[in-house]
Amino acid sequence: MTPMSAPVGGSRPFLNRRLASFGTTIFAEMSALATSTGSINLGQGFPDTDGPAEIAEAASRAVLSGRGNQYPPGPGVPELRAAVARHQQRFYGLSYDPDTEVLVTAGATEAIAAALLALLEPGDEVIALEPFYDSYAACIAMAGATRVPVTLRPHAGAFALDLDELRAAVTPRTRLLLLNTPHNPTGTVLTPAELAGIAALAVERDLLVVTDEVYEHLVFEGAHTPLAALPGMRERTVTISSAGKTFSFTGWKVGWVTAPPELVTAVRSAKQFLTYVSSGPFQYAIAEALDLPDSYYEGFRADMARKRDILSAGLTAAGFEVYAPAGTYFITTDIAGFGERDGLDFCRRLPALCGVVAIPNQVFYDDKAAGATQVRFAFCKRDSVLQEAATRLGRLGRLSI
Secondary structure (H helix, E strand, C coil), rough: CCCCCCCCCCCCCCCHHHHHHCCHHHHHHHHHHHHHHCCECCCCCCCCCCCCHHHHHHHHHHHHHCCCCCCCCCCHHHHHHHHHHHHHHHHHHCCCCCCCCCCEEEEHHHEEEEEEECCCCCCCEEEEECCCCCCHHHHHHHHHCCEEEEEEEEECCCEEHHHHHHHHEEEEEHHHHHHCEEEEECCEEECCCHHHHHHHHHHHHHHHEEEEECCCCCCCCCCCCHHHHHHHHHHHHEEEEECHHHHHHHHHHEEEEEEEEHHHHHHHHHCCCCCCCCCHHHHHHHHHHCCCCHHHHHHHHHHHHHHHHHHHHHHHHHCCCCEEECCEEEEECCCHHCCCCCCCHHHHHHHHHHCCCCHHHHHCCHHHHCCCCCEEEEECCCHHHHHHHHHHHHHHCCCCC
């Protein structure tokens, strides 16, 4: 019998080697810091107000009428799958069969995990745009694949993709491109030329593409273009989006995949062993949300653009170098002007300095030096909160930090 004092499995660590480098997420650390210090949390990207009241009422009706309180269908309730298909046609002219080409997931994070687990073999390479959202690296690792970063680099006040660098990153082992546009954390929206170059490369090298498009309705200049809309891309692209960012109900965890039947079938094969199903009543509510009039989407985008401008002005006045985001609800800044060289250390000290919490971008890089002085702020908060945060951040110029 194993003595109680001895660890199960002898001296082996419990966490498998694929996940050994992934500890507590930076979001958990910084949110806990915000709570313990009473600071304004501009780190984690969730709104501090709820979405449309009529959509919350739709969820309540679904619960009280018994719709979705038991297991919903594995692919998602028919009403939501049909609404997703209508949305893709309405906004992008993309036609998807709701029965065979749409899959409902537990948010976009599960969709990404299921797609990578389903489509990758151990030893495959995945190219992702760096800095990348932290779940990308973990999901690639869980699939036994290798991530290959291609870095978005600051240029003329924004971030840009070097298509030559992307092309050079492709090897015979490359299986898949993992893209995020609008891009979190930088706020970059890939240009038509960049999208065309990616599409041409994917077709030429016969690559699968998984696109994370959860900020599709938060493009401030121009309009969002799904990669699947480009020539040769629909048949090789798994498009992912979710309700959380567009309708400000992040806790409902309703996401979806649109792709050709064979790709949806593959993703569903993995997804069914993750959550199986989820968010039953909320699926009915989001089906109604997706059919909201254009005025909702336009107002939502305009409201977030105003919030972006409030925080951007405050950060600039405080002495940060600001990279103006073309999309998402995040602003990336550079702290080198304060004489700082370590964003993680800076973010850990920021609550004590001025009562604001942010996220260090370096945690989203394999090349930590490339993002060492970048710090991300979320602006999906009430105007009064952003204005107070700007006031507090303004103190930094008077401090010896």
